[in-house]
Amino acid sequence: MPTSSSSPVRPTSTARRGPPPVRRGRFQAFTRTMWVLFGGGLVALVLYLGAVSSNFMNLFGRMPNLHALENPKSELASEIYSADGVLLGKYFRENRTPVDYKDLPQNVIDALIATEDVRFEQHSGIDFKSIMRAVAGLGRSGGGSTLSQQVAKVLFKTRPGEESNLNGGSLNGAGKLGLLITKTKEWLLAIKLERNYTKREIMRMYLNTVDYGSNAFGINTAAKTFFNKKPKLLTTAEAATLVGIVNAPSRFSPVLHPVRSKRRRNWVLQQMVKANYLSASQMQQDTAKSIVLHYSVESSVQGLAPYFRTEVAKYLQAWARETDHDLYADGLKIYTTLDSRMQTYAEKAVAEHLALQQKWFSAHWQGQLPWRDENGKIIPRFLETAMRRTQRYKSLMTRFEGNKDSVNYYLNHKYHMQVFSWQGERDMFLSPMDSLAYYKRYLRAGFMAVNPLNGYVKAWVGGPNYKFFKFDHVRQGKRQPGSTFKPIVYTAAIDQGYSPCYPRPDIATTFPGVAGRPPYTPHNFEGSFSGRSFTLRQALARSMNSITAWLVFKLGPETVVAYAKRLGITSPIDLVPAVGFGASDCSIFELCGAYGTFVNKGVWTGPLLVTRIDDKNGNELRRFVAQTKEALSEETAYVMTNMLQASTTEPGGTSTILHTGFKFNTSIGAKTGTTSNYSDAWFMGITPNLVCGMWIGGEDRSIHFRTGAYGQGARLALPLYGIFMKKVYADKSLDVDTGPFPLPTTPLTIELDCSKYYGGQRDTIPSNQKMAQPNLDDLDDKDI
Structure with missing residues (x-):
C-alpha cells in the first residue's frame, strides 16, 4: 500500500490581526514622542513659570512679595482741609x-x-x-x-x-x-x-x-x-x-x-x-443723546487759598522725608487752621481793593514808565536787567549756549498768550519782554489773619492771583516794614520803665556821623517839627518819627533789635539809627507773630498752619501745636494793646478812619507803615482774637506811587483791612471777639489815662532802670 508524506495544512482565516510589525513600531514611537514632548513642555512651562516667579538668575525681573500683594499701592492724592471741614485742594502727581x-x-x-x-x-x-x-x-x-x-x-x-x-x-x-x-x-x-x-x-x-x-x-x-x-x-x-x-x-x-x-x-x-x-x-x-460735558481739570491753582496750600506743602516736605511718606501719593488727609469763610472774605477783599488801587496806579503813571530811581528818573535798561533774573532768560542762554542774538530774538518774538487783568483773563499778542513790562506795572499784595491766642492762621493771600503771580508776599516776600516796626521800639521803652504818658517835645534828634559819614536826623512825615510836647501814647498814635528817633537814641539800636528778636522777628536786622523806622526787611508772617504777642498777654505764639495729619485710612500720624515762648510781661503786653488802640481813637491817630469811616464800634488796635518814596504800604490791625497784617506795593521797590496822597499806608493798605473786617463782622457764624481786650491777671501799675499829663516830667529815663547806651560805631546811616 503506497505511502505519501505531506506538510500539515495551516488553517486559513480572513480576520485582520493588526498592522505589519514595521507600522506598529512607528505608531508606538510617535505616541511616546508626543507624551515626551507634552511632558517636557509641561515641565518646561512649570520651570518657566517658576523661573519668572522667582526671577531666576535675575533674568526676568522681580515679582512683588506677599506683603505687596496684600497691600497693593497706587498713587492717591492727598487732601487738604480747612478748620471748618471744607476741602481746599489736593496734592498729587496722579489725581x-x-x-x-x-x-x-x-x-x-x-x-x-x-x-x-x-x-x-x-x-x-x-x-x-x-x-x-x-x-x-x-x-x-x-x-x-x-x-x-x-x-x-x-x-x-x-x-x-x-x-x-x-x-x-x-x-x-x-x-x-x-x-x-x-x-x-x-x-x-x-x-x-x-x-x-x-x-x-x-x-x-x-x-x-x-x-x-x-x-x-x-x-x-x-x-x-x-x-x-x-x-x-x-x-x-x-x-x-x-x-x-x-x-x-x-x-x-x-x-x-x-x-x-x-x-x-x-x-x-x-x-x-x-x-x-x-x-x-x-x-x-x-x-441718540449728545455727550454734554462739564469739563474742569483740577489743578493746584484752583480753589481757595492756593498760596497757603503751597506754603503748607513746603512745611510738610521735611516731615514727609523724616517719616518716609509721600505727600503727593499717600492719600494723606491734612487738616489746617485756615477758616474757609475768612479766607473767602480775604481773597474778595484783596481783589476788590487791589483792583481799585490798580486803576488809580495806572492813571497815575499813564503814558509814563513807572520804574524810577530816588530822584524820579527812569532807570536805564530796567527791563533788560529784570529779564536776566528770570528762568526764561536762563533757559534760553543754556539752549543757545550764550548766543545773545538768538536769545534776544526769542525774547522779542511775539506770541499769543493769556494774561491777567482785573477784568478777567485776556488774549494778547506779546513778546516775553512785552509781557514782563505788562506785569511790572501791576501792584502786588499780601494779607494774613491769625488768631494770636493759639497761633491758628485763619486767612492767607499771597498775591493778586496765584495762576499769574506765584510769588508769595506773606512769608516769601520781605520788605521794609516802615512804621509798623515802631511798636517794637515802644515795647522796649515801656519794658525799660517809660510810661505811655511820658511827655517828649516834637524836636529833632540827631545821630552823630560815624566813619566819615554825615550825621543822621530823621524827619517827621510832614518834614517839620512842631516843638509841642506829646505823650508816648500820642506819639505812637500819630506815628511821629521825631519821638521814635529819640527813643532809639536813648535805648540804643541793640536794645531795639533784642526786643524784635524776642517778638519773633527772625530776619536779619541792621544795628543802625533807622532801625526804629523799619529799615531792615521782614515779612507779614513775622509781624503778625510779633503783634500777636501784645494780644496774647506777652506770650509769643508762632503762626500755625497744620493741626493734624491722618493716613488714607483715617489713622492719626501727627498732631501739631504752635511754638510759644514768654516774651513780655502781661502788663507790658496790655499797655501796648492800649497804645495801639490810640491809633484808632486818639485825635490825630493814623487809623481813626476805622471808627469814623468804616463805623466799627469794636475794640481795634492798629498801626500804619510807609517806607521811603512810598515803595511799601503796610497796615497791622489787632482785635482780642484776630491779628491781621497786610502789605501793598510794586514787585520792585522802584515801582510805586509818587505822593503820600496815594502811597502811604493809611491810604493804600488800611482800607483793605476795613473791607475785610466788614465782611468778617457781618458773618455771625464767625467767632470774632469785638472786645474789650482782656486785662492782665494782676492789677496794673502803669498809668494809662494820659489826659492829665502834659509835661513836668524829666526828659530822662528813670534812674532806677539800667539803660543800654547807643553804640554808634560802624553804623550804617540808612534813610527810613
Whole structure:
C-alpha cells in the first residue's frame, strides 16, 4: 500500500490581526514622542513659570512679595482741609481719590464688564476662552486681558518703561520675548490677586486706579473732571462714555475727539445690550443723546487759598522725608487752621481793593514808565536787567549756549498768550519782554489773619492771583516794614520803665556821623517839627518819627533789635539809627507773630498752619501745636494793646478812619507803615482774637506811587483791612471777639489815662532802670 508524506495544512482565516510589525513600531514611537514632548513642555512651562516667579538668575525681573500683594499701592492724592471741614485742594502727581464699592454705580460696573471682561465672574484671573477669541480675532468684546490682569498691570507697573522692580531682568525688555515675560507676570499676578481678593475688591481696585486722561485717575476724579458729578449720579450714557475712555484715554477723549468718543460710547452701550445689562430700547434712547460735558481739570491753582496750600506743602516736605511718606501719593488727609469763610472774605477783599488801587496806579503813571530811581528818573535798561533774573532768560542762554542774538530774538518774538487783568483773563499778542513790562506795572499784595491766642492762621493771600503771580508776599516776600516796626521800639521803652504818658517835645534828634559819614536826623512825615510836647501814647498814635528817633537814641539800636528778636522777628536786622523806622526787611508772617504777642498777654505764639495729619485710612500720624515762648510781661503786653488802640481813637491817630469811616464800634488796635518814596504800604490791625497784617506795593521797590496822597499806608493798605473786617463782622457764624481786650491777671501799675499829663516830667529815663547806651560805631546811616 503506497505511502505519501505531506506538510500539515495551516488553517486559513480572513480576520485582520493588526498592522505589519514595521507600522506598529512607528505608531508606538510617535505616541511616546508626543507624551515626551507634552511632558517636557509641561515641565518646561512649570520651570518657566517658576523661573519668572522667582526671577531666576535675575533674568526676568522681580515679582512683588506677599506683603505687596496684600497691600497693593497706587498713587492717591492727598487732601487738604480747612478748620471748618471744607476741602481746599489736593496734592498729587496722579489725581486719584478712591471710593468704596458701595459708592460705585452699577451702570459703570455693568458697562465695564460688558466691554472689558464679559466673563469676569466666571474666571479665576485668566480667561483662556477670551484669550483664544482675541488671538483668533473672533470678537472684540473683552479682548484677551481680564480686569484682574489690567489691575495687576496698573498696580505693579509691569510694562517696560515704568518705574518698577518688575521691569528688571536681562531678558525683560522690548520685543516679543519681553512682551511674553510681561504677559506671564500679569497672568501670575492676576491669579494671585484672585486668590487674595474678592471680585468686588478687584472691581473697586480697577475703577479706583485706571487712567481716564485729563489727569483724572479713578472713577471718582473722572466723574468730577468730565461731568462735575459724584460717580453715583452718572447716567448710563455718561457711565458708558467714561468706560469707553479707558481703552485709550487720548484717542477716545470726549474733549479732544467728541465724534470718536460718541461712537465709542455707543459701542459700549451695544455691548451692554449683548450682555443683558441694558434693554435695546434704552440703548436707542442713550445712543441718540449728545455727550454734554462739564469739563474742569483740577489743578493746584484752583480753589481757595492756593498760596497757603503751597506754603503748607513746603512745611510738610521735611516731615514727609523724616517719616518716609509721600505727600503727593499717600492719600494723606491734612487738616489746617485756615477758616474757609475768612479766607473767602480775604481773597474778595484783596481783589476788590487791589483792583481799585490798580486803576488809580495806572492813571497815575499813564503814558509814563513807572520804574524810577530816588530822584524820579527812569532807570536805564530796567527791563533788560529784570529779564536776566528770570528762568526764561536762563533757559534760553543754556539752549543757545550764550548766543545773545538768538536769545534776544526769542525774547522779542511775539506770541499769543493769556494774561491777567482785573477784568478777567485776556488774549494778547506779546513778546516775553512785552509781557514782563505788562506785569511790572501791576501792584502786588499780601494779607494774613491769625488768631494770636493759639497761633491758628485763619486767612492767607499771597498775591493778586496765584495762576499769574506765584510769588508769595506773606512769608516769601520781605520788605521794609516802615512804621509798623515802631511798636517794637515802644515795647522796649515801656519794658525799660517809660510810661505811655511820658511827655517828649516834637524836636529833632540827631545821630552823630560815624566813619566819615554825615550825621543822621530823621524827619517827621510832614518834614517839620512842631516843638509841642506829646505823650508816648500820642506819639505812637500819630506815628511821629521825631519821638521814635529819640527813643532809639536813648535805648540804643541793640536794645531795639533784642526786643524784635524776642517778638519773633527772625530776619536779619541792621544795628543802625533807622532801625526804629523799619529799615531792615521782614515779612507779614513775622509781624503778625510779633503783634500777636501784645494780644496774647506777652506770650509769643508762632503762626500755625497744620493741626493734624491722618493716613488714607483715617489713622492719626501727627498732631501739631504752635511754638510759644514768654516774651513780655502781661502788663507790658496790655499797655501796648492800649497804645495801639490810640491809633484808632486818639485825635490825630493814623487809623481813626476805622471808627469814623468804616463805623466799627469794636475794640481795634492798629498801626500804619510807609517806607521811603512810598515803595511799601503796610497796615497791622489787632482785635482780642484776630491779628491781621497786610502789605501793598510794586514787585520792585522802584515801582510805586509818587505822593503820600496815594502811597502811604493809611491810604493804600488800611482800607483793605476795613473791607475785610466788614465782611468778617457781618458773618455771625464767625467767632470774632469785638472786645474789650482782656486785662492782665494782676492789677496794673502803669498809668494809662494820659489826659492829665502834659509835661513836668524829666526828659530822662528813670534812674532806677539800667539803660543800654547807643553804640554808634560802624553804623550804617540808612534813610527810613
